[in-house]
Amino acid sequence: MxxxxxxxxxxxxxxxxxxxxxxxxxxxxxxxxxxxxxxxxxxxxxxxxxxxxxxxxxxxxxxxxxxxxxxxxxxxxxxxxxxxxxxxxxxxxxxxxxxxxxMNYSRPLSIASGENWQRTWILMLWFLTMACLFIWKFKQYKNKAAFQVMGYCLTTAKGAAETLKLNMALILLPVCRNMLTFLRSTRARFFIPFDDNINFHKMIAFAIAIGIVVHVGNHMICDFPRLVNSSPEKFALIASDFHNEQPTYMDLMVGVEGVTGITMLILMAFAFTLASKYFRKNLVKLPSPLNRLTGFNAFWFSHHLFGLVYILLLIHGSFLFLVHKWTQKTTWMYISVPLIIYLLERSLRTGRSEHYSAKIIKVSNLPGDVFTIIMAKPNGFKYRSGQYIFLQCPSISPFEWHPFSITSSPGDDYLSVHIRTVGDWTQELKQVLNNDNGSPCTIGRAKFKKLGDVNSKGLPRLLLDGPYGAPAQDYRNYDVLLLVGLGIGATPFISILRDLLNNNRAVEDQMDSNTETSISGDSLTSLASSSMASSSDNKKKSKKAKVANFYWVTRESGSFEWFKGVMDEVAEMDHKGQIEMHNYLTSVYEEGDARSTLITMVQALTHAKHGVDILSGTRVRTHFARPNWREVFSKVASKHPNSTVGVFYCGMPVLAKELKKLSYEMSQKTSTRFAFHKEYF
CATH class of the missing domain: 1.10.238.10 (EF-hand)
Incomplete structure (x- = not known):
């Protein structure tokens, strides 16, 4: 020694x-x-x-x-x-x-994207619409008698109010998940960047905040004081709007317009604050009991204050100082349709979640604070690979819903999700799904009574809402895929790999079946018709056959246990080498570094003898350190010239910037076009 x-x-x-x-x-x-x-x-x-x-x-x-x-x-x-x-x-x-x-076992195992111009025209349309509304209302009030009393303070406040009406209507649409999921399956996906729905939601919220500052600021600091202190001659121009009695500042503040406006301001300031990154992600440390104002739960509950905000907004828009005709009170015209869509959306979610009560089959604890739930697929539940669902556990909270990517394939007879315990809710869910001794539980369907009940052991029921569209579901639009998952961000791509494997297997089975049919045909006519049918079927199937390059980057070797079964299945069943899997472990020094050379040699020896990687426990080789993404893109471009490659990323925002930049650069420098799609967790 x-x-x-x-x-x-x-x-x-x-x-x-x-x-x-x-x-x-x-x-x-x-x-x-x-x-x-x-x-x-x-x-x-x-x-x-x-x-x-x-x-x-x-x-x-x-x-x-x-x-x-x-x-x-x-x-x-x-x-x-x-x-x-x-x-x-x-x-x-x-x-x-x-x-x-x-080391020769790393064989295949058995312009920026259109979202740039999509995002550009959507933003330009939005900015142009706000500008037109602001200018229109500004000029409208400039031609009114009230302008002689309150000046540009009034026109600016009213212009900002018009943009607020628009944005209070628009902000509901990006969070109507069912509507967006439906639109993703239509031609609208070619014109609207659905992947940016949450970013657009945040941008609208920021515009609302600016509009509130301009609107409320001009009223309270500028035009209200001018109105209150105006001369009798000037006030006479608008006296009929105030019942011929000049109001005091307090009169303006305690009226319906003032009370509803101030209340909305307080509620929205509170909700906006708790929705900020620092509060939502617990980055702000507050003493008890104020610490309840941080975290996802505070963000989620505070957002429901907007229900009251919309009621106040309708009231506020119905009691205006200078407008008396109902046809000129346009607040309800802006928000009625989006509000109805949103209410229908929430009603659909509630009804569907009660119908889709998940019957748990198995719960497994995995390394890295991850556990997987395997559920019986509810009757009539259809989804696509890459989509996600919301889960609720009423025994934890009857209000909280949390999103998780589906890791099973649409062709499977079960539904599975992989969950990492990163918050209070997921930690509690893990506890209630495990036995008292902390061991995972296997739950048979017979233990469940009618819908809504739990078994005699008190095992919880899960409510399911979805599925909902996500960027990864668009993988079917491309013949070549580059899938990049960071840590738990690999989850949406596991379902895609399963689906591709099932499709490739179906193509092989169909070809074998057609071959047997052709050989055993009773006549030349049947042989010809069989061949034509075979050709037609193969053409249809070939369009679904994909070439996938999957890169999974993680810092813990135990993470490979999460999807070990999938990796082994791909290695065994992918006979044509249409799926390449590359695992990267960032905790190990890069290959060629003196600190990892001995491990590299042992890794190679073990795989040569047993066909198993020492780090992942599968036939898929584990690379060390981080991938050289430029080399990865160059390799894909050289193998697939004149093709469009769908680049799908799920993980932290930092790597997304690099991948997006490379997608743009390589699209310009090579004949291969890389279309980038991102999803954050």
């Missing part, structure tokens, strides 16, 4: 080498020469095991540390076939230099 002094020296080398190439370290015999404690040029199995333990520690691979003895024996088996009990140092160095021979 390594002496204490050698261990410290080895650790210093591993942690202080700043991305040295393996060959730079190997030439002087370091760090592997340190294993030769007596400097006789021989290394024992125990010394190799110690090297593996230290390398695993440097790369934060706890599982590999536990299996160091097994992998040390594998190296000895490879280099010491005569069972001498040791190997020569030069043998280990030679094996490491020739490791590329073992």
């Amino acid at each position: 390594l002496s204490c002094g050698h261990q410290k020296e080895f650790n210093n080398i591993l942690f202080n080498i700043n991305k040295l190439n393996f060959y730079d370290v190997l030439i002087p015999g370091l760090p592997f020469g340190l294993a030769d404690s007596n400097e006789d040029g021989r290394i024992t199995r125990d010394e190799i095991q110690e090297l593996l333990v230290l390398s695993a520690a440097a790369n934060r691979l706890s599982k590999l540390k536990e299996q160091a003895e097994e992998y040390a024996s594998l190296i000895m088996e490879e280099l010491d076939p005569e069972n001498l009990g040791y190997i020569e140092l030069w043998q280990l160095e030679t094996l490491l230099l020739q490791r590329e021979a073992y």
Whole structure:
């Protein structure tokens, strides 16, 4: 074994080498020469095991540390076939230099996108509409007698009010999920960037905030004081609008217009504040009991205050100082249709969630604070890969709904989701779905009574709402896919991979069936008709056959357990190599780095002998560090010239910027067009 002094020296080398190439370290015999404690040029199995333990520690691979003895024996088996009990140092160095021979198993396993111009024309239309409404109302009030009393303060306030009416109507539409899901399946997807619905919702909210400041500010600071302090001669111009009695400032504030306006201002300021990133994501630390104002729950509940805001808005718009004809009170005209759509949307969600009561089949705990729920697919429930659902657990909260990507395929007879415990609700859900001893539970359908009941053990029921459209569901529009998942962001793509695998399998089965039919035909006519049908079917099926490149980037090796079954299934069933899977583990130093070279060699040896990757436990090779995305795009472009590649990303916003930029650059520099779609979690 390594002496204490050698261990410290080895650790210093591993942690202080700043991305040295393996060959730079190997030439002087370091760090592997340190294993030769007596400097006789021989290394024992125990010394190799110690090297593996230290390398695993440097790369934060706890599982590999536990299996160091097994992998040390594998190296000895490879280099010491005569069972001498040791190997020569030069043998280990030679094996490491020739490791590329073992690494050839990364074979395929069995312009910016249109959203740029879509986003541009939508925003231009929105800005132009607001500008036109503001100017129209501004000029309208400039020609009124009230302008002589209150001046441009009045025209500015009224112009801002007109934009507020528009935006209070528009802000409802991006959150009408059923409507958006339907529109995604129509030609509207070619003109409207549905992927940006939440961003547009936030932009409208920002415009509303600006409109409120301009509208309320001009009223309270400018035109109200001018009205109150106007001369009798000037007030006479508009005296009929105030029952021929000049109001005081307090009269204006305590009237219906003032009370509803101030109340809306307070409610919206409260809701806007709790919807900000700092409060919504618990970045603000408040003392108890004010800490209840942070987090998702506070954001969700405060948003429901807008129900009261819309009632007040209708009242506010019906009592105007200077407008008396109902045809000129246009607030209800703006918001009635969007409000009806939204109310129908909420009613549909409520009714459907009661109908789609999920019957849990199995709950499994996975590494990395992740658990999966497998449910029986409700009757009539149809969805597409890439879509998501909302789940509610009434035993936790009868009001909270949380979104999760569907990880099962539409062709499966069950419904599955993978959930990471990142908040109070998911943590509570994990607890109620597990037994008292913390072990996962398997629940049979027979344990459930009629819809809405729970079994005798008190296991909770889950309500299901959906499915809803997401960017990933548009994968069917492309023949070549580049799927990039960051951590738990891989979930929408697992369903896509399952669906592609099922489709490819169906194509193969159809071809086999057509071949048998052709051979066993009773006549030339039946043979010809069978061939024509086969050709037609194959053409239809071929349009659905996709080439997918899946890149999964995670920092914890335990994450690979989440979708191990899918990766093994793809490796076994993808005979034509239409699906390439690439796993990247960012906690390990990049390949070629001295700190990960020994692990790379063990990885290659293990796969060559057993066909299994030591880190993922599957046939899919695990790469180290982060992908070189420019090389990834270049490789896809060279393999698929003159094609349109659908780039789908799900993860944190930081990587999305890089992928979007590369999609644009590579679309300009190559004949391949990359259409970028993003989804954040």
